[in-house]
């Protein structure tokens with residue numbers, strides 16, 4: 001991009017029923033895109049094997065969570081599967097003004113709350129599994145949750161999927177590399193939206209002057 005043209009950051013939201021693959025897509029995007037960073041949520045859910053505190057989530061207690069809510073430090077928050085989750089406000093506001101993009105792995109309740117305040121900045125993608133059998137296979141294959149938790153997540157998936165209409169883009173996650181490719185394409189196109197690019201008037205005026213128009 002020409003240095004005269006700067007851009008406001010965007011907020012890329014990925015939602016899906018649990019196990020459809022949004023975390024896998026998110027990790028691949030983050031690994032390959034230096035201008036994209038993950039919005040690290042706070043949660044009261046216990047840490048899973050393989051997760052890192054401060055990287056995947058900030059794992060906090062219920063009292064601390066409540067205090068963040070009361071201080072208005074969360075841009076949105078919701079209860080999912082009996083645990084509390086929320087998005088810290090400050091990193092989001094900093095990223096937008098600095099022209100950096102942020103990725104959110106949040107549910108439909110959080111997406112609705114962020115959409116209300118930041119309608120112009122948000123790009124939303126809903127990820128569907130290819131089939132219910134495959135969804136269950138992926139949840140079991142992840143081997144991180146107990147049988148009871150897996151059953152609860154499967155039972156909630158129909159409810160979560162009913163919100164696909166509230167999203168701008170919808171993607172069926174068949175082959176992971178194809179899904180990552182598709183979300184990268186969305187990101188590329190959204191970054192080129194005219195309204196996100198500042199300085200275009202001066203840039204085009206200069207081009208026109210230089211070409212004698």
Ligand SMILES: Nc1nc2c(ncn2[C@@H]2O[C@H](COP(=O)(O)OP(=O)(O)O)[C@@H](O)[C@H]2O)c(=O)[nH]1
Pocket residue numbers: 015016017018019023041042045076077078080085086087105106107108109110111
């Ligand atoms: N509203 C909201 N939802 C969140 C946040 N962080 C995670 N979630 C959602 O909470 C649900 C459960 O997340 P998690 O416990 O990590 O399980 P998994 O995504 O199914 O592996 C998922 O639908 C996440 O997208 C957050 O900060 N806000």
Ligand SMILES: Nc1ncnc2c1ncn2[C@@H]1O[C@H](COP(=O)(O)OP(=O)(O)O)[C@@H](O)[C@H]1O
Pocket residue numbers: 016017018019020021022023024025138139141142173174175176177179
């Ligand atoms: N396209 C895919 N094909 C096969 N397995 C997948 C695919 N995407 C993700 N998985 C696997 O499915 C499981 C759930 O994926 P994950 O990214 O944790 O889902 P979510 O974040 O939506 O709960 C993981 O074991 C992951 O490796």
